[in-house]
Ligand code: KG4
């Protein structure tokens with residue numbers, strides 16, 4: 583089954599084709615991402631209306647480009663998957679409208695995919711994929727969650743952030759120190775040149791039991807440290823290193839606890855912050871020490887992309903789970919309400 587995937591939930595237009603007939607990573611026939619970063623940079627954050635308009639401009643050319651790279655025609659598609667939420671409502675509607683129209687014209691089924699389920703399943707597109715049950719750490723710009731995955735589509739929330747998401751903390755901290763939007767990857771690059779231990783920030787909420795997170799206090803600690811420093815380039819790098827170590831340690835401590843609580847040795851990591859090199863090393867270490875493993879998507883599939891939507895959608899379409907032709911999006915959507923793949927519930931009609 584060849585499925586076109588469309589991602590337009592925020593500031594990246596992503597398109598991909600996933601072919602379930604091909605094994606492992608070969609299934610990803612082509613994928614392309616157009617990032618709107620330059621468009622939003624001057625505003626210091628995503629401007630929803632500008633995001634929607636840019637998706638309108640870029641989506642169809644990207645669909646054509648991706649099909650050409652996959653050496654496929656529109657008629658070769660057996661299904662269409664698109665991000666139906668959570669995300670910016672206008673941006674989501676662009677992807678949903680195009681996906682539903684294409685599916686209707688081609689007379690193939692279409693399915694709305696939960697963006698975070700897309701992230702969560704992305705590591706399963708790689709070779710030698712993990713099998714459920716496992717524990718997933720979702721770390722993106724909008725979410726920080728630990729999820730027990732009992733089966734594909736069966737998600738139990740173990741813990742989540744009470745305030746800022748991990749990616750948001752990276753972005754805000756970067757902004758405090760004068761780095762351009764989106765600061766996460768730039769802060770990480772700077773941290774690589776900083777000295778460990780010069781600045782030591784707290785590991786929030788690790789001194790008590792539980793699997794929830796809180797990152798907003800860290801951002802304040804950095805702000806005060808930066809304000810009271812000489813604000814040199816070397817200091818900026820040292821603070822970045824101290825901040826990154828604090829976030830990585832905090833995430834690692836909670837992941838270890840979550841594995842313990844779930845009785846699992848398999849950790850799956852997904853979402854933009856999963857591209858962070860130090861986080862990847864640390865989580866490989868803690869899973870390895872337990873005799874298990876940590877599974878990440880390749881860095882390009884950690885951040886928003888159409889491949890994860892094509893893949894997650896393909897799993898549901900293969901199981902006969904798709905909806906009627908209505909263009910419907912769900913900007914706020916709890917992942918725990920999703921049906922298990924293969925167990926059709928009323929919201930999925932044939
Ligand atoms: O998953 P994603 O692309 O979009 C959302 O669904 O939010 O995640 C984007 C987030 C941003 O906050 C970005 O700063 C962060 O992921 N990010 C990173 C790195 N690459 C992206 N944070 C830390 N280190 C990185 N290398």
Ligand code: ZN
Pocket residue numbers: 697701722723853854885886
């Ligand atoms: Zn995302």
